[in-house]
Amino acid sequence: MTDIRAFDQTGEAGFRDYVALLKPRVMSLVVFTALVGLLVAPVPVHPVIAVASILFIALGGGASGALNMWWDSDIDQIMRRTCARPIPAGRVEPREALALGLVLSLISVAMLGLAANWVAAGLLAFTIFFYVVIYSMWLKRTTPQNIVIGGAAGAFPPMIGWACATGGISLESVAMFMLIFMWTPPHFWSLALFMKDDYSNAGVPMLTVTHGRKAARTHILVYTILLTPVAVGTAFTAIGGGVYLAASLILSAGFLRGAWRIWKRDEAAAEADKYAVEKKTFRFSLIYLAGLFAALLAEGVLHHLGLGGWW
Amino acid sequence: MGFSAGHEIFKRRLGRNLGLGGALLALVVLIFALTIVKVGDQPKPVSAKPAAASQGASG
Numbered sequence: 001m002t003d004i005r006a007f008d009q010t011g012e013a014g015f016r017d018y019v020a021l022l023k024p025r026v027m028s029l030v031v032f033t034a035l036v037g038l039l040v041a042p043v044p045v046h047p048v049i050a051v052a053s054i055l056f057i058a059l060g061g062g063a064s065g066a067l068n069m070w071w072d073s074d075i076d077q078i079m080r081r082t083c084a085r086p087i088p089a090g091r092v093e094p095r096e097a098l099a100l101g102l103v104l105s106l107i108s109v110a111m112l113g114l115a116a117n118w119v120a121a122g123l124l125a126f127t128i129f130f131y132v133v134i135y136s137m138w139l140k141r142t143t144p145q146n147i148v149i150g151g152a153a154g155a156f157p158p159m160i161g162w163a164c165a166t167g168g169i170s171l172e173s174v175a176m177f178m179l180i181f182m183w184t185p186p187h188f189w190s191l192a193l194f195m196k197d198d199y200s201n202a203g204v205p206m207l208t209v210t211h212g213r214k215a216a217r218t219h220i221l222v223y224t225i226l227l228t229p230v231a232v233g234t235a236f237t238a239i240g241g242g243v244y245l246a247a248s249l250i251l252s253a254g255f256l257r258g259a260w261r262i263w264k265r266d267e268a269a270a271e272a273d274k275y276a277v278e279k280k281t282f283r284f285s286l287i288y289l290a291g292l293f294a295a296l297l298a299e300g301v302l303h304h305l306g307l308g309g310w311w
Numbered sequence: 312m313g314f315s316a317g318h319e320i321f322k323r324r325l326g327r328n329l330g331l332g333g334a335l336l337a338l339v340v341l342i343f344a345l346t347i348v349k350v351g352d353q354p355k356p357v358s359a360k361p362a363a364a365s366q367g368a369s370g
Contacts, residue, residue: 014327018327055341
């Protein structure tokens with residue numbers, strides 16, 4: 001294994017290896033939710049400042065991804081899902097990822113402060129700190145609730161987008177934060193049920209391993225039930241309206257149905273159909289979040305046209 | 312002993328340099344556009360009022 005890695009490692013990473021360090025798939029969620037947060041805010045933003053702000057938020061998200069890969073390179077090489085990442089594959093040196101993450105963090109926070117405002121920049125800096133230090137370095141390897149707390153890091157982008165426009169925090173931006181925060185656990189545990197990663201070998205206390213798969217199924221249902229009033233309640237804030245209410249009711253019904261079906265079955269039934277329900281619910285959870293934020297965006301457009309909303 | 316001209320290491324190095332060059336160029340364009348917008352948004356300085364009016368205001 002060591003010989004193969006030594007042969008593959010030329011010390012010359014390609015550009016795409018550095019891009020991979022920034023976790024581009026996670027970045028796409030960051031970009032979308034931050035953009036919605038910025039666009040639904042009641043304060044209009046100049047298009048150039050809006051584009052620059054979203055870009056720097058995405059860059060900050062990417063920087064935290066690189067720092068996460070630097071810290072987790074020891075467990076990434078143990079798990080099948082992550083062993084092809086640039087560091088465990090030997091294409092990028094850990095210290096390169098550390099340097100890239102730190103430099104991009106500084107650039108993204110400073111530039112967001114200059115382009116938008118320092119409240120947004122402060123939130124971005126806190127998000128990077130939270131994801132890297134609180135989640136990756138501390139909680140990920142110590143508590144089975146790691147996903148719950150880690151979800152907060154992914155929930156900040158719409159709040160940062162909102163802060164770029166308004167310069168502050170409000171009920172609406174907290175509602176968007178709560179949407180992603182409450183959505184992350186059932187989304188990720190559905191994945192954990194059928195991915196069956198080697199978390200225990202890697203020393204990561206994943207709920208499916210520490211408390212068993214039945215407990216994970218119960219957690220999925222409980223969190224989905226708790227998510228529903230957050231999702232529907234957002235309809236009655238200033239960024240909500242009839243379109244969002246209809247979307248949240250339909251999507252919540254679908255997600256609740258999936259969580260209920262996951263909870264009702266046991267491992268034998270899941271093995272029999274190769275985790276079809278878990279996979280379907282996981283895919284639906286992606287549609288669910290994208291649908292809710294798309295509905296908020298639609299409400300934002302309607303507000304600008306003088307339509308939509310309740311008042 | 313060295314790498315031949317067609318070795319993959321040179322392709323990777325070229326790709327990395329082009330990518331970095333493109334990223335830096337994009338950053339320069341973005342900062343330039345931001346500067347134009349930010350400077351253009353500055354409130355215009357208040358023009359000097361006629362001496363008589365300012366005297367009247369202060370007196």
